[in-house]
Amino acid sequence: QEVTVDVLDHLEQLALVDFRDAEGVERLQKAIQFADQLHEVNTDGVEPMDSVLEDRCLYLREDDVTEGNCAKELLKNAREKVEEYFVAPPGNIPLPKLEERETFLQGF
């Protein structure tokens, strides 16, 4: 069962990562085929497991402020900043549609 171009396009938009070439798409196909082996296992009545520590409570600390005030240090890591702001390009602009994007999937 092949993955449709619509799904591939959708994945590129969700992941903000591109397939790059035919090999990338092939890689996904193989990954799905591989994962299908899971359906051989009978899991009737089996609960999903999130964590091996599911029987314990996570540690919650007291709601006291004990650290912080490291804006200057953190800002050092960013390439584009103005005063204490991280600078991003304009938002609320959706990624271009498949036909208008520079993506390998265009020729699909």
Next chain:
Amino acid sequence: NAVRFQVAAALKDGRVAPTELCQSCLSLIKSTKFLNAYITVAEETALKQAEESEIRYRRGQPLGVLDGIPVAVKDNFNTAGIETTCASNMLKGKKKLGECGVSSVTSVCICPVCVRSGSTDGVFGPVRNPWSYSRQYKEKSVQKSRSEDKESNWVITGGSSGGSAAAVSSFTCFAALGSDTGGSTRNPAAHCGVVGLKPTYGLISRHGLIPLVNSMDVPGILTRCVDDAAVVLGSLAGHDPKDSTTIQDNFKPFELPNLTDVSNLSIGIPKEYHAPGLSSEILALWSKAADLFKNAGAKVIEVSLPHTRYSIVCYHVLCTAEVASNMARFDGLEYGHRSDMNTSTESMYAATRREGFNDVVRGRILSGNYFLLKQNYENYFIKAQKVRRLIANDFVKVFQSGVDILLTPTTLSDAVPYMEFIKEDNRTRSAQDDILTQAANMAG
């Protein structure tokens, strides 16, 4: 060369000074540069720490057994003042706050963003197994080699903590930190002939460890002998308020007892670990180890972990799903590589990630997102979580039946030459080798 007995004693007695030790390691690192084990060597920091350690020793107040001992750290740990790269273009040029390592600290080479492989795909180049340069290997190569170029014959370290393993194995440090999500500490340790410990999930804090699969990641310990592993574990384990997945039980550091009487020990040999592709040499060594215990009086029995063969596919789904989520933070806005693309936030993120991630990582992110799609979530992600429980339960059942410990091989074969390794694609080779280590990560 064991920390516990020889080096620590020498430091305590004053026969060796921390600065001397540090200098020796630093010069050995320089002379073994061809191994490509180190990404960053924080010489000044290391020497400064060594000096501080020396002062403590002179006062008779060392911080502990590990004070002054040079330790290498895998480059997916954030260390104060040292650039963390994860051997990826995504994080090059980044410095981040974090915990400082034990005494001297350097950053070792790994494969990018820690996806399992042979430590060959990082942007800093592949790591070479120190054993490639051993007399034994050279003699073996001469017999088989048709190639003129001896240099290309070198053997891989395995991964993803390949740099850590190579560092310990080549004597350039006394212990190293790695990480283990599917076998990433145990695999290269096996290939480089050192001890690799995957601590139980929840024992050692993951604070500072860049996450791959939050429910399976653990910091790994690589040392030259098991006593050293116990010492390092002793200094790292225990509840950390900064990692709420560390258990709150009281942890007491311990020394390994001298095991002279094994008659009370029940050792299980899981038959499913005689996996397809297991080399005859490793099978023979596994049998030999079992016989050693049997002859010493231990009870050695065959056991079954029936869902072992599904651990790879289960891991494949859970890992890609968590990776897809964990890699979402790399967008160039707050840290790491940022693309010059400026037309919109989304396109900047897309371009940054396009430039920063390699094929392997991109592939995992896309697969992970596929399994997490609404139409697939139940059939793949939830299904894998159910299979995970079955795998974890296999272990519980065996340990509840009276078995104290399981004896298994770690890799299917010994370390292969780089030229052979790069022939298959990453997913296939990871899949093959992980069968012997992954299930333990599933079960914690």
